[in-house]
Amino acid sequence: MQYLVIPLLIILAIGAATSRLDLPGFDFPNVLSILGWGTSSQEQGGSYLQQDTQPTNSRLDTFITEGPENNTKLLNGTTVTFKFSGRGPQSSSSNALLFETKIEGFDSSWQASSEQKRTATLPGGIKTYRFLVRSKLGNEVDATPASRTFTVRVSPYFGKISIANVQAPSSSQAGRISLSGYSASAESISVTGWKLQGKTDDFIIPRGVRLYLPTGPNPTEDIRMGNNVSVVITETANPLVQGMTFRPNQCFGYFAATRTFPVSVPSSCPDFPVQRSSIAYLSPTCQDYVLQLPYCKKPNYAGSQVAGDLECRSFLDAHLSYETCVQGYKNTSSFLGNEWHVYTESERFMRPGHDQILLYDSNNLLVASYDY
Numbered sequence: 001m002q003y004l005v006i007p008l009l010i011i012l013a014i015g016a017a018t019s020r021l022d023l024p025g026f027d028f029p030n031v032l033s034i035l036g037w038g039t040s041s042q043e044q045g046g047s048y049l050q051q052d053t054q055p056t057n058s059r060l061d062t063f064i065t066e067g068p069e070n071n072t073k074l075l076n077g078t079t080v081t082f083k084f085s086g087r088g089p090q091s092s093s094s095n096a097l098l099f100e101t102k103i104e105g106f107d108s109s110w111q112a113s114s115e116q117k118r119t120a121t122l123p124g125g126i127k128t129y130r131f132l133v134r135s136k137l138g139n140e141v142d143a144t145p146a147s148r149t150f151t152v153r154v155s156p157y158f159g160k161i162s163i164a165n166v167q168a169p170s171s172s173q174a175g176r177i178s179l180s181g182y183s184a185s186a187e188s189i190s191v192t193g194w195k196l197q198g199k200t201d202d203f204i205i206p207r208g209v210r211l212y213l214p215t216g217p218n219p220t221e222d223i224r225m226g227n228n229v230s231v232v233i234t235e236t237a238n239p240l241v242q243g244m245t246f247r248p249n250q251c252f253g254y255f256a257a258t259r260t261f262p263v264s265v266p267s268s269c270p271d272f273p274v275q276r277s278s279i280a281y282l283s284p285t286c287q288d289y290v291l292q293l294p295y296c297k298k299p300n301y302a303g304s305q306v307a308g309d310l311e312c313r314s315f316l317d318a319h320l321s322y323e324t325c326v327q328g329y330k331n332t333s334s335f336l337g338n339e340w341h342v343y344t345e346s347e348r349f350m351r352p353g354h355d356q357i358l359l360y361d362s363n364n365l366l367v368a369s370y371d372y
């Protein structure tokens with residue numbers, strides 16, 4: 001007799017799964033649970049048989065009416081919306097039906113739904129989820145929830161780095177894009193090798209020089225965002241050094257005095273880093289002149305008190321410079337600016353008027369998008 005019962009249960013299992021047999025007094029999920037077979041439901045419809053003990057009603061039925069189809073890959077975002085409906089016994093009112101949803105891999109338990117729709121924003125990355133929905137009547141639920149499987153396939157930095165602002169190119173201005181971070185954490189994210197894609201062309205974010213020195217060396221490093229550091233990409237020639245990406249610093253006033261920067265840099269400098277003891281050998285007039293100098297530019301000696309003081313002028317020519325400013329202040333906490341400045345030189349990837357700009361990470365996964 002025992003050998004007949006087990007095959008019979010298997011046949012009933014197939015029938016219940018495919019045609020939802022309505023057998024009075026027979027609660028198939030509970031039978032499976034008693035036999036210890038509930039764990040097999042993970043492959044068929046989720047883990048609800050082994051994790052949930054609510055009484056079921058085989059006359060309840062649930063349908064997903066809108067949303068990603070089975071095995072859909074979400075490539076352009078992490079927000080997903082499903083709509084659903086249900087059907088109960090003929091004696092029940094459709095208004096009496098309630099719903100519960102669960103996204104396996106995201107929710108830890110069933111979520112009551114006040115409407116026949118569920119929208120969820122999932123984390124970035126590559127991960128497969130299963131959406132489950134079941135109708136509920138009183139304290140009984142649909143034994144076989146409707147389900148759909150889908151995969152989020154975007155960058156793990158989706159939602160952490162954004163295209164914060166775009167200036168469309170025109171005849172009077174260069175195109176410009178600003179990248180910023182949403183994350184308030186101290187996470188440092190390298191964007192070197194990431195791609196900005198327009199409708200007609202793209203641009204790869206290069207490496208950069210953290211501290212520029214006119215006489216070098218100027219080693220490059222990955223451009224990293226984090227700790228409020230942003231990136232600005234401008235479609236024009238670099239006014240400092242062709243092809244070089246840089247971070248402005250407090251001493252850039254020396255360059256701002258003689259160059260035009262499309263993206264603003266500091267136009268002033270900190271105090272001239274000189275101690276009275278280091279200029280004690282100069283004449284008193286020269287010392288007073290040095291200590292009251294405006295910074296970031298070479299003095300105009302014509303008509304000045306030190307015009308004929310060659311020793312004083314020699315000192316100023318040797319020390320009043322960008323390099324001296326850097327040596328004096330490079331170790332201060334606020335020395336470096338919070339922006340990397342990237343210039344595309346002759347490359348143009350933005351269209352005038354309107355375009356869609358997509359940002360992809362080094363694995364070609366979407367990080368952010370911007371329409372203008």
